[in-house]
Amino acid sequence: MSASTPAAQIEQSDGTIQLVVVRERHFKAPIVLAVILVLLAALFGLAPRVGVSTFRLGDPSQSFGLPDVGVPTAPTAWTLWAVLVVLTAGAAWRAWTYRRPSLWLTIAFGVLGVVAFLVWAAADGFVPVSSLLFGAVSLSVPLVFGALGGVIGERVGVVNVAIEGQLLLGAFSAAVLSSITHNPFIGLLGAMVGGVLVSFVLAAFALKYLVDQVIVGVVLNVLVTGLTGFLYGALLAPNEQQLNTPERFGRIQIPVLSEIPIIGPVLFNQTFIVYLMFVTVPLVAWGLYRTRWGLRLRAVGEHPQAADTVGIKVNTSRFWNVSLxxxxxxxxxxxxxxxxxxxxxxxMTAGLGFIALAAVIFGRWDPIRATLAALLFGFATNLQNLLTILKTPIPSEFMLMLPYVVTILAVAGFAGQIRGPAASGKPYIKE
Structure with missing residues (x-):
């Protein structure tokens, strides 16, 4: 029996204890996939589109590129739908045989489902693949950094609902300092300080005064929204040239690598902050699972009493990691x-902090998974913009709902009943 197999102990009449394996079928993911199948079938059937869907694989900025790929709209969309039926049946079979749906099966379903939808949407039009991916990465950057902050905070035992406030105050501080100094790096440092200030307040009330962490986070979001709104009207708007014209980061094109078809412009023709994201994600993941710092952090978030007994100062560790x-x-x-x-x-953050918090949960409090979830939400946001350009028959109100619908489906449909860090949200009082 594997360590992950659930089991129950049953006491027999003679006083002995029998270990019984408890097997459970997980049908949530197959049901969600089936619902998506029905929605796609309704879309393809009730709003049929004919013509040729063209995927533009090249990029005008590259010296060489791939040719455009055109496919017949209706036959391709329905063929991909049939493949999705097979994948859904495979997920249902795994659930029926007491196995969890494979992660790769879910990813394959998601990719093919998006391609099928794009084929339907791009009838007699074209999908700029590189631009779509570039926009998805760009829109995901705040979500990725917010999600990483949420992962570290919850792993150490503090629920960070104040991600929205940290993003907003960071944006405000960066704009003001970069405008004054005409240096984007100073603005970046100011943004980090702004995020730390919000964390200081969160940590002080949650750790010292034992106020409910979720309530403190919500109040901080409202406070920062009101404060930045007031300062914007009182200082930035009347002094726009001096305080609200920040010096921005330009793109840094990496020779040779930026010429790689499709992914070259997406990954290697970006700004400093995007490259910093590429470094920060693996660094946090490595530190969390491969260093003494990460071991102590996870110990404090899972079992603070045990961490205290080996000499780790629980609340001090929580304070500094929440600041980080x-x-x-x-x-x-x-x-x-x-x-x-x-x-x-x-x-201007428009609730992205809460989507970053959803990415933390969907990513199961893991830096890599949370980053992938943030990229998914960024892709959904950029897809909304593309669908507007393609003039699909979907009402604009539903277009605006798309990123949030994807968030709900991801968290409610695929995250399932998952357990976060055991001590997350629970104050530690040393006895």
Whole structure:
């Protein structure tokens, strides 16, 4: 019997204990896949589109590229749908035989489902693949940094609902300092400080005064929204040239690598903050599972009493790691004003902090998984923009709902009943 197999102990009449294996069928993922199948079938059947769907694989900025690929819209969409039926049947079979649906099967379903949808949407039009992926990565950057901050915070035992506030104050600080100094790196440091300030307040109330961490996070989000809105109206708007014209990061093109078809412009023609993201994600993952710091952090989040007995100062460790999480989330806020938008605007984060929190849960409190979840949500947001350009028959109101619908499906449908760090959200009082 494997260590992951659930088991129950049953006491016999003679006083002996019998170990009984408990087998459970997991049908949640197959049901979600089946619902998506029905929705795609309804879309393809009730709003049929004919013509040729073209996928533009090349990029105008490259010296060489791949030719466009055109496929007949309706036959290709229905063929891919049939493949999705097979994958759903495979997931249902695994669930029926007491096995969890394979991660690769779910990923294959997702990729083919998106391709089928794009084939339907691009009838007599074209999908710029590199631009679609480039936009997805760009829109995911704040989500990735916010999710990493959330992973570190919850792994050490503090629920970080204040990611939205950290992103917003980071964006504000970056805009002001970069405008004053005309140096985007100073703005980036200011964003990190802004994220840390929000974390300080969260840690102080959650660890010292034992206030409910979720409530503190929600209040901090409201506080930062009001504070930045007031400062925007009182300082930034009247002094826009001096305080709200930040010097932004430009793209850094890596020779040779940026010429790789499809992925070259996506990965190797980016700004400094995106390259910093490429380094931060594996660094956090390595540190969390391969270093003494990560072992102590996870011990504090899982069993603070045991960590205390071996000499780890639980609340001190939580305080400094929550501050680190705030600094990382602040970098995500800097992306808004130092890369994406040329100036700070009120409520410019638009609830992305909560989507980053959903990425933490969907990613099972793991840096790599949370990053992939953030990329998924960023792709959904960029797909909404593409569908508007392609003039699909889907109402614009549903277009705006797309990123949030994907978030709900991901967390409710695929995350399932997962357990976070055991001590997350629970204050530690040393006896």
């Amino acid at each position: 999480a705030g600094a990382i989330a602040g970098i995500g806020g800097a992306y808004f004003t130092l890369v994406s938008v040329p100036q700070f605007g009120k409520d």
